Amino acid sequence: MQTCPSCGFNQNKDRARFCANCAGALTSAPVFALGVTGLLPPNAILQTRYIITRKLGQGGMGAVYQAQDARLHGKLWAIKEMSNTQLTDPVERANVVMAFQREAQLLAMLDHTNLPKVVDFFEEGSRQYLVMDFVEGYTLEQIVAATPGFLSEPTVLEWAEQLCDVLEYLHTHQPPIIFRDLKPANIMLTREGKIKLIDFGIARFFKAGKTKDTAAYGTMGYAAPEQFGTGQTDARSDIYSLGVTLHFLLTKFDPSLSPFNLPPVRNVNPQASQNTEALIARATKTGVAERFQAVTELRQQLHEMANLPNSHFSQSSSHLIGEWKGKYDGKPIRMTFGENGYVLISIGNLSHRGVYTVDLSSKLARLDIRMENGDRVTTILEFVDANTLRFENNAPSRPRPTMFSSRAILFSRQ
Numbered sequence: 001m002q003t004c005p006s007c008g009f010n011q012n013k014d015r016a017r018f019c020a021n022c023a024g025a026l027t028s029a030p031v032f033a034l035g036v037t038g039l040l041p042p043n044a045i046l047q048t049r050y051i052i053t054r055k056l057g058q059g060g061m062g063a064v065y066q067a068q069d070a071r072l073h074g075k076l077w078a079i080k081e082m083s084n085t086q087l088t089d090p091v092e093r094a095n096v097v098m099a100f101q102r103e104a105q106l107l108a109m110l111d112h113t114n115l116p117k118v119v120d121f122f123e124e125g126s127r128q129y130l131v132m133d134f135v136e137g138y139t140l141e142q143i144v145a146a147t148p149g150f151l152s153e154p155t156v157l158e159w160a161e162q163l164c165d166v167l168e169y170l171h172t173h174q175p176p177i178i179f180r181d182l183k184p185a186n187i188m189l190t191r192e193g194k195i196k197l198i199d200f201g202i203a204r205f206f207k208a209g210k211t212k213d214t215a216a217y218g219t220m221g222y223a224a225p226e227q228f229g230t231g232q233t234d235a236r237s238d239i240y241s242l243g244v245t246l247h248f249l250l251t252k253f254d255p256s257l258s259p260f261n262l263p264p265v266r267n268v269n270p271q272a273s274q275n276t277e278a279l280i281a282r283a284t285k286t287g288v289a290e291r292f293q294a295v296t297e298l299r300q301q302l303h304e305m306a307n308l309p310n311s312h313f314s315q316s317s318s319h320l321i322g323e324w325k326g327k328y329d330g331k332p333i334r335m336t337f338g339e340n341g342y343v344l345i346s347i348g349n350l351s352h353r354g355v356y357t358v359d360l361s362s363k364l365a366r367l368d369i370r371m372e373n374g375d376r377v378t379t380i381l382e383f384v385d386a387n388t389l390r391f392e393n394n395a396p397s398r399p400r401p402t403m404f405s406s407r408a409i410l411f412s413r414q
């Protein structure tokens, strides 16, 4: 019996080449099966530099692996593998490879905090590879699936803000870049609460050999009506997909059940606000002219909603998310509040992890921290105003452990 290096399944016959459970390769020799992706086993090496550690995902036309860098120790990459061998016409194939290289070149020039940086691309074993930063986190699809009930609206709106940032960046690029496949499965969230757009449109060159602007580039339910048939797609198609994505995040309603005809948000989730429902309805209009015409416009509306009277604190968890900096015993201290209630606290070169909960009504947050030295600390954060929070120290290892020390640290949001 052989054990699969990818999934650990140990009932494979001795002479099998592929795992009966996950179809991964059972041999550590390079596998060059034409047109097949996802077969690189752990420890396979690409370009004498990228050591495959595991497979992260497998789609119809390609696979994504995690890899370690043989030169930069400890650096992790995500490597997307694509094959174009399903294209039988050599001229078409050559065109597709050229298109891939052009697109990879373009992606490598992009630089935005909500995009994993693309650092390398190459061809090896008749497959194309794209190397980018490995994002430590989960897709929004996974996060929704793991959330009982509905995600909170401030959380979703804070993600919306980050998505607006990156879409605006892409749409104002010269030439403009339309993402075309925005959906929860293509958006990741890091522990620190940062959104990352993955699955860049590069794969479209490999989808069934189509190079026209067709529905092959979108996902049913998330793709705008004009992405089907002969309609032209532009920034407004991404706005549509953003609207459907926000709808799903707030309602868990599967849009493929009734494409182009979503129920009003509050029919499914009555806790959502009227403003948000209206924003999503406008973004997801069937007619392109009725939608927000640019991401800037949608973002403007998000901001107006956030500035409504009394909403400062109903938005507090979105203000909490992000980075706060201050001084602690004369040393710089940084707190990074992430989604899902995680917080990372760095003081000098020590870092502590913890969890936090926010009480919206009293403007207080409770922080439960496990210090690097093993101490467990519970402390209270007070929001003084939108840019200031007060933190009272009561660590047991302090000289005089008290419930609340008199030392208060003022933070300012970065």
Ligand SMILES: Nc1ncnc2c1ncn2[C@@H]1O[C@H](COP(=O)(O)OP(=O)(O)O)[C@@H](O)[C@H]1O
Pocket (backbone or CB within 6 Å): 056, 057, 058, 059, 060, 062, 064, 078, 116, 132, 133, 134, 135, 136, 139, 185, 186, 198, 199, 200, 203
């Ligand atoms: N840069 C990345 N960092 C970490 N994981 C990634 C990255 N890119 C993709 N993945 C993982 O691989 C999976 C598939 O990636 P994706 O690019 O969406 O390909 P496809 O949809 O074509 O299969 C994602 O769901 C995610 O789990």
Ligand SMILES: [Mg+2]
Pocket (backbone or CB within 6 Å): 185, 186, 199
């Ligand atoms: Mg994807």
